[in-house]
Structures are given as C-alpha cells and as structure tokens.
C-alpha cells in the first residue's frame with residue numbers, strides 16, 4: 055500500500071476513511087490488488103496510536119482536546135430545555151471503530167428485515183456478520199458466529215468476575231435473567247456478560263488495523279493508497295456522473311502562517327466514488343456536491359445535480375442517559391484510576407497494567423417491559439407499545455450497559471470523591487420515535503452544518519417515557535448490588551427534600567447481601583408526580599447521543615425520501631455510492647459498530663460484483 059500520489063487517477067475513491075470505508079476498501083484491495091483505490095480521510099492515520107490500540111485509554115479520544123474525534127454542535131432545542139448538545143464522532147482513520155467503547159453488540163434479525171430492501175434481509179446480512187469476525191467466545195453457536203474474519207471478538211485479558219456476578223444476581227431479582235449469547239440476532243429480555251472488539255491479548259480491533267494496515271505492510275498491494283488529514287469538500291461531476299473528489303488539507307493539523315491560503319485540490323475516480331464520511335459527514339458532502347433538496351441548494355447557489363429532499367433528513371440516534379453510583383468496588387474493578395489520573399498511564403503502560411486491556415464494560419442488556427408497565431405509562435404509550443413492540447418478542451424497548459467507572463470528568467466530582475471507584479448504568483433507547491436532521495449552511499466545507507437532534511421531540515413523549523422507565527428500572531437494579539454505596543447527585547435528578555425517592559447517601563445494607571431474599575427485601579423506589587417531574591427535567595437536561603447515529607441518507611425508494619438504492623447508488627447520479635451508517639433506514643436494537651462493519655462488507659460485495667471481482 056502506498057501513500058497518495060498527486061496527479062494520479064484511481065479506480066475507486068472513498069471520501070471518508072471510517073469504519074465502513076476501511077472494511078469495504080480493504081476487502082476490495084485484497085480481492086484484486088490491481089484495482090487502484092484511494093481512501094481520503096479527514097483525520098490522522100491511526101497506525102499504532104496507543105489511544106486507539108490500548109482499550110483502557112479510550113475515553114481520552116472524546117475529550118475536547120482530542121485529535122481523534124470530530125465534534126458537531128447541535129442547535130438549542132426546546133425538548134432538551136434549550137441545552138445545546140455537542141456530539142462527537144470518529145475523526146481518525148478507522149472512524150468510530152478507532153475510538154469507540156468496543157462493546158460487541160449485534161442487531162436483531164428483525165432489524166435487518168425491517169429495512170425491507172432486497173439483498174439486505176437477515177439471511178443475507180447474518181452471513182456478512184459472520185464473515186467479519188473471529189469469535190473467541192466459549193459456547194456460542196457456529197451457525198451465527200464467525201471463525202475466520204479479521205475482527206477478533208473476545209472478553210479480553212481482564213474482565214473482573216465479582217462485579218458481573220453481583221450485578222447479574224441483582225438484575226435477576228427484577229426478572230431479567232442472564233442470557234449466554236445475547237448477540238445471536240434474536241435473544242432479548244435479559245443481561246449478558248458482554249464480549250468486546252478486543253483481542254485475547256488486549257488490543258482494540260478497529261477497522262483500519264484489521265482491514266487496511268496489514269495490506270499496507272505486506273508489500274503486495276501497491277495500488278491501495280491512503281491520504282489522511284484531508285477534508286473532502288465535494289464530489290466532482292461531469293453531467294450526472296461522479297468523476298472525482300475535491301478536497302483540501304485539514305486545517306486542524308496545519309500550522310497556519312499569516313497569509314496562508316487554503317489549498318484546494320482534486321483527484322479523479324475512473325470507476326466509482328464512495329462517500330463514507332459517517333452519518334453526520336456524508337449529507338454535507340452530498341449537499342455541497344449538488345445532491346440534496348433543491349430549495350436548499352438554490353439558496354446556497356450550488357448547482358443541482360440531483361434533487362433529493364431526503365439528504366440530511368431522518369437523523370436517528372439512541373438517547374443516552376448515564377446515572378452514576380458510588381461503589382465499594384476495588385481499584386482493579388473499575389477504570390477510575392486511569393481516567394481520574396490517579397494512575398499515571400505511561401507508567402501503567404510500561405508496567406503492563408492488565409486494566410489497560412479492558413473497556414470497563416462487562417455486562418449489558420436488551421430489555422423488555424411488562425404489559426403492566428407499558429399500561430402504567432399512559433394510553434398513548436400503551437398504543438405505541440401494542441403497535442410496535444408487544445407482538446415482536448425479539449424487539450428490546452431499552453438497551454443497558456454497566457460501565458465500571460464514572461463517565462464524566464473526575465475533576466467535577468466533589469472534593470475527595472475523585473479517589474473512589476464508581477459505576478454508571480447507561481441506558482439507551484434503541485427505537486426512538488423522534489427524528490432530527492443535518493444540513494449545510496454554506497457551500498464552504500469549513501462552515502459547520504445545522505444539526506437538529508430532534509431528541510425527545512416526538513409527539514406524545516414516547517421517547518421520554520421509555521427513558522423514564524429505564525432510569526427507574528436501572529436505579530432499582532443497581533441498589534440491589536453489593537457494589538452499591540450510594541447515588542451520585544451529579545448523575546441523578548434532584549428530588550425535593552423529604553421525597554421518598556431521595557438519593558441514598560450510602561449502602562442500603564452494610565456488608566452487602568448474602569442471599570437472594572436479602573436483595574429482594576430492598577423495595578423498588580416509589581415516585582410521586584413531583585418526582586416524575588424531577589426525572590423528566592433531568593432527562594431533558596442530560597440525555598445525549600450514544601454516538602449511534604444513522605439514517606441521514608437512507609436506503610429506500612426515492613419517492614419515500616430515499617437517497618440510495620439497494621446497491622448504494624445515489625439516485626439521479628452515476629458512479630456515486632454511499633457506504634456508512636447514513637444509509638441505514640430503520641434503527642437497530644444494538645450498538646452500531648457491527649452494523650457499520652456489515653455495511654462495509656456488503657458494499658465491497660456489491661462493488662466487487664459490479665466490477666466482476668470475487669470479494
């Protein structure tokens with residue numbers, strides 16, 4: 055594999071070098087080394103970057119000073135009490151797969167079938183899900199897990215058992231059993247010991263290191279090229295045919311001297327341009343290229359190549375809540391030592407601290423509510439439940455992950471609390487009803503787009519009610535763990551003084567629970583109307599992105615707002631495809647990295663077939 059060569063033409067150019075792009079480009083290069091391929095990535099090369107490779111350092115990728123993430127500023131929205139959110143996405147080669155939390159979670163088969171698109175059904179996509187992985191998990195069914203793909207799936211070298219057993223026992227008391235394999239495309243209604251995108255020796259399995267860098271090193275792929283630190287401005291067209299890409303050096307990584315001029319360059323693509331800049335990046339590139347809603351393009355004086363009103367619409371994510379708890383866990387049972395700075399990480403690296411091979415997340419769940427609970431959330435909620443969930447047993451109403459550390463800046467914790475161990479019981483809504491949008495506000499690629507999250511803005515507050523249910527359920531479960539040592543005000547609603555729902559300041563039973571009966575003796579927290587108001591306020595102020603966005607250039611019929619067809623071709627153009635999570639039309643009951651890897655595999659298969667190459 056070589057670096058980019060100025061003036062050279064390529065067969066295929068990928069605009070964006072994230073998760074799906076690395077998979078697709080790597081597969082195609084491997085299948086036909088004579089094919090010339092260029093990946094243009096806005097961020098830096100991630101090769102051997104410890105922040106990418108070492109799982110236990112991953113939170114450093116999404117602090118404001120990071121150089122591995124892109125931050126998108128959302129509008130101030132009434133449904134979020136006017137608190138404007140900032141969302142981060144992968145901004146380095148490998149995209150989200152290089153910086154994410156490495157939770158291995160796969161969509162349900164019903165999700166794939168809900169796409170309602172030929173070639174994207176569960177039978178077909180499960181084969182790609184198997185192809186991409188080598189599972190090192192004990193006792194899983196070979197019919198649904200792969201054994202020879204590039205991505206290693208394992209529990210990693212460090213996954214302390216005590217907190218897992220404790221949490222699973224507490225969850226069971228609320229009717230959520232332990233499920234051996236929750237990633238078999240159908241299981242639901244319980245918690246599992248969560249596998250990770252981490253190898254047995256403790257290394258992150260990002261798409262670039264697993265699909266791209268090995269080809270770069272083997273000397274057999276001289277036509278596979280990489281151009282990093284370069285921001286794609288737009289796709290170049292001759293008529294309606296995409297013939298190349300215009301880009302400029304990424305200013306974030308440049309030393310600007312007085313009078314420095316922006317240097318706009320272009321590269322030609324003989325066969326295919328693939329836009330793969332992610333759910334929040336791809337719509338902007340299309341719009342700047344003249345593919346989008348005519349009224350917007352006219353307003354910005356961008357010549358229209360294809361009038362596609364669906365570009366940038368239908369933004370979906372999973373609504374994320376992060377209630378946090380004080381715990382009695384030991385220093386090696388959380389990642390607080392590393393993230394609070396108590397343990398100096400260069401020393402930890404030098405001393406091969408086993409916690410660095412860990413993401414701190416060992417248990418996760420796909421949860422259903424009972425019929426009675428759905429009824430208690432009111433008639434509109436019940437109607438939504440009956441229409442969309444009740445008759446689909448494999449469809450979770452909420453996802454949950456037990457994160458063994460405080461998610462946030464430890465400096466914000468009260469004096470003296472930064473040397474303790476915490477847990478965060480994250481919940482995220484897999485099938486939200488609200489939708490947002492993202493559109494450019496200028497033809498200039500350095501001007502940020504307008505992002506409306508749409509979070510909690512759905513009619514009848516169904517999304518809010520799902521999050522309220524999850525907050526209460528999660529709180530009840532965590533209070534029945536032995537690890538529980540009180541609730542952190544920072545991660546919870548402010549209940550009025552004297553409320554029965556007031557936060558616990560310490561353990562509910564000194565010495566912990568010895569039996570199931572002792573756990574069950576802790577009653578569920580009772581909330582009155584005012585408490586519910588406090589929870590709503592907390593959720594509207596705090597809910598954020600789970601970084602699981604999708605749907606902004608959806609694969610659907612053109613007349614239904616679709617942007618790409620089943621072969622990922624952008625309607626009204628030739629030689630132009632999209633390949634990333636922007637194309638996914640309906641939400642999935644899982645974290646989304648697996649879906650992005652599947653899109654990459656499927657895109658390679660589609661392009662390979664069109665070029666007569668067996669991938």
Ligand SMILES: Cc1cc2nc3c(=O)[nH]c(=O)nc-3n(C[C@H](O)[C@H](O)[C@H](O)COP(=O)(O)OP(=O)(O)OC[C@H]3O[C@@H](n4cnc5c(N)ncnc54)[C@H](O)[C@@H]3O)c2cc1C
Nearest residue numbers: 070072073074096149150154155156157286335635645647
């Ligand atoms: C912090 C975080 C934690 C997450 N945790 C998990 C998890 O634990 N498990 C899980 O399953 N999923 C997780 N996800 C989600 C998952 O990683 C993403 O859904 C997935 O990586 C998206 O893949 P993609 O190919 O659609 O886009 P991305 O991987 O985001 O790729 C888009 C790429 O395009 C580049 N780009 C953008 N604009 C331009 C431009 N103009 N020119 C050139 N390049 C451009 C970006 O730099 C990026 O590299 C997480 C994501 C994040 C960000």
